[in-house]
Amino acid sequence: MLLVQKFGGSSVGTLDRIRACARRCVETRAQGHSLVVVVSAMKGETNRLITLANELLGPSGAERGAKGPYVNAAGGEDRAYQRELDQLVSTGEKVSASLLAMAIQRQGGAAISLVGHQLGMKTDRVFTNARITSIDRGRLHAELDAGKIVVCAGFQGLDPEGNITTLGRGGSDTSAVALAAGLRADACEILTDVDGVYTTDPRIEPRARKLDRLTYEEMIELASLGAKVLQIRSVELAMQHGVPVHVRSSLNNREGTWIVSESVRNLQAPVVRGVALDRNEAKVTLTNVPDVPGSVAQIFGALATSGIVVDMIIQNASRDGSTDVTFTVPEKDLERSVQQLSTLPLVAESSTQILSDAAICKISIVGVGMRTHAGVAARAFEVLSRDNINIQMVSTSEIKVSVVVDERYGELAVRSLHDGFGLDEAT
C-alpha cells in the first residue's frame, strides 16, 4: 500500500517525539508499505517566528499581530509583508522535515526530506491562505521507487512565480490530503494526540464514544469536534478526490476514525452520529427592517465585503411592512459587524435597530441518515425542552440540525442530546 502519514506539531514537538515518529515510520515501511510523511512545525515554532516578526515591526506591528497575521488585508505594502511572513514561517516545517528524515536514517531507514520546489506543490497567489493547484509527482515517485521514506514539509507551496505561500493554520492536513490525492495513495493517516473523532467532546460528556467511521459530509458538519484534529478544508479536498482519511493516535497502533464516502459507510449506522458545540458564535438581530427588495442584500453584502462569514440566518415573516433579521457571526467579528451595519443607509434612514448577543452558543447534531429520517429535529427539540433549555434559533440542513441557545446551557444541551439520541450505546 501507499500511505501518506501526517504528524502534527505536538507529535514532532520534542526530539523524543520526533524519534518516536521515526520509529513508527520505520515500522510502517517494514510492513512493506510505501510511505510519504507530512510534518508540521515543532510545536511553538510557528508562534516563535510570528512573534519575531511582530516584535520587529514594533507597536503597530503588534497591533497587526493582534488581529492575527493571517488576516488578508488589502494594499501593496501588506501584500509584500504577507509574502515575507510566508517566507519566514514556512521555515518551521522545513526544520522538522529534516530532523525527522535524520531520525529515520538514524534508525536504519532510508529517508529524504523534500521542501518547496523539490516537492513541486503549486498554489495560487494568496499569501498566508493559499490553495493548492497542482503537484509535480516526478521527484516524489523517484524517491519512493528508490525505497525511501519521503518526508515533506507541510503547510506550504509555491505560487506560479516561485514565491513561497502557506496554506493557513492547520494547512499541513491539506498538504497531506493533496499529496494522497495526487499520488492516489491508499489512505491518508492523520496522526494526532487523540484516538479519533468522538460523538461529542469527552470533556463535556464523559460517556462520549470514539466513532469508527464517518462520512466526509458528517465530518465537515462536525467541524467543531474535528477542528482540533484536522483542518476542515482538508476534508473537503479528501471528499472531492475520494481519499480515505484515517484520524488516529500517534502514540498507539489502535484503529482511529475513518472518514470515507457515504457508500463505504455502514448504512445500518445510527442516524445521529455526533453532537458538536460551537462557543465562538455571536448573534445579531436587526429589528424593523423595511420589508422591501434589497434590504437583506444590503445587510449581507456589507458583511461579505468586510470578509465576515455569516453562519445561520433567520428572517421572520413580515409584519406591518417590516421584519426582523437574525444571524450569527464569529464572536471575534461581532464588534466589526455591528460597526459595519450601523453605517448602512438602511439603519441610518429607518427605525431599524441593531441588537447583539455574544453569550450564545450553537449545538449541532449531525448524521447522514437524517435526510431520510423524519422527526430528528422534532426529537431534538423535545429532548431540549425536557431539560428546560430555551431555543433561540434553529437551522437545518440535509444532514444537520443546529440550535442556538444561551451560552450557560450549552454543555447541558450537549449532554441531553448525546443521551437523547443514544450516542453512548455501543453500535
Next chain:
Amino acid sequence: MLLVQKFGGSSVGTLDRIRACARRCVETRAQGHSLVVVVSAMKGETNRLITLANELLGPSGAERGAKGPYVNAAGGEDRAYQRELDQLVSTGEKVSASLLAMAIQRQGGAAISLVGHQLGMKTDRVFTNARITSIDRGRLHAELDAGKIVVCAGFQGLDPEGNITTLGRGGSDTSAVALAAGLRADACEILTDVDGVYTTDPRIEPRARKLDRLTYEEMIELASLGAKVLQIRSVELAMQHGVPVHVRSSLNNREGTWIVSESVRNLQAPVVRGVALDRNEAKVTLTNVPDVPGSVAQIFGALATSGIVVDMIIQNASRDGSTDVTFTVPEKDLERSVQQLSTLPLVAESSTQILSDAAICKISIVGVGMRTHAGVAARAFEVLSRDNINIQMVSTSEIKVSVVVDERYGELAVRSLHDGFGLDEAT
C-alpha cells in the same frame, strides 16, 4: 551604482540590529544606488540547529558533532545525513532574510527576500561545502528594475537536482561575492563589527593600524587576520572576477579596507603590509627517512588521502643516505596524522621516527612588494634574533615570509615584526 552588501550573523543578531541594518539599506538606496543584500543567520541560530541535529542523533551523533558536522565523511548514510543537515541549517538565513525585508518595508523601503530556487544560485553536489557554479540573474534583475532592495539568504544554493547545499562556514561572504560577480556590481561590501583589516591583531599589538587597501593576494596570505572578517574562499572568487571588496563596519559610515587587484593599489605602499599569527598549527618531523625516490610521496600521499592539509614542508639535505622531513598540519589533525604515518611501510620497515610538537605557532609577514624587494626575509630574521626568538622553520613565497617559533614567543614575535617593519607608522 549597483552594490552588494553582506551583513554577518552579529549584524542581524537581534531585532534591534536588524532594524539598524534596514536603516542603512534604506539610506544606501536613497543615495540612488541599486542594492542587493546578503544575510547570514542570526547569531547563534546555525549552532542551535546543529545542536538540535546532534541531540537528535544521540551519543554517537554528538561524537559526529565533536569532530564537526562539516567534516565530509565518505559513505552513503553520511551523504544522506549531510543532505538533511544542509536542508536544516539553511533555514537560518531564510529567517533573517525575511525579517530584514520586513524591517526595510517597515521603514518605507521596497524590499523582497529571495531564497534558494528564487535566487537561482546553482552549486555542485558537495553537501556542507559546496561551490557555486552559476547564478540565474533573471529574477534578481527583475526585482532590482522594479526598484526593490533584494535581500538574499546567504550560505546556500541548489545542486543540479534541486537539493539544498551550503557553502561551508562563512559561506555568506562567498554568496555576496558571487552575486557581485554575477551582477557585475560596482562593489561588494562586507559589513562587520570591526572597522576593516588591521596590520596585525590589535589584541596583541595595540599599535596595529587599519589598512586602507590590500591586494587580493595579500588578503589571502593574511588569512588569519582576515578569517574573522571574511571567508578566504570569497577573496579567491573576488580575485578571479575582479570584484572590489570593501570590508567595513556595519556600525558607522567610515571607509574600511578595500581589497582590490594589484594594479589598483598604490605602488608606493610599504613592502610589508601585515603580520599574521596562526596558533592552530602543529609540527611533525620524520627523522632518518631513506633518501630514495618515493619516500616523500608516500608520506604526503598518505596524509592527502586522509584529507589532512599540510602547510609548510621542509626537507633537509641528505646525510648518510637518509634525511629529515618536517612539516606542519592543523593542530586538530595532529593525532590523526601521527596515526596515519605510523602505519606506513616506510616507518615500519626503517629506522624512521616520528616526532611531533603542538606547542608551536606560525608568524607570517605579507606584502606584494616583497617579490621585488630583496632582504625582507633577512630583516625579519634579524628582528627576531634581536629579541632572542629561535626560529624552528622558515618558508617563503613571493609575497610572504613565514616562520615557526615556540608558541610562547608568538605574540612577542608579532610585536617585534610589526615594529621592525614600521607598520605602526602612518603611510
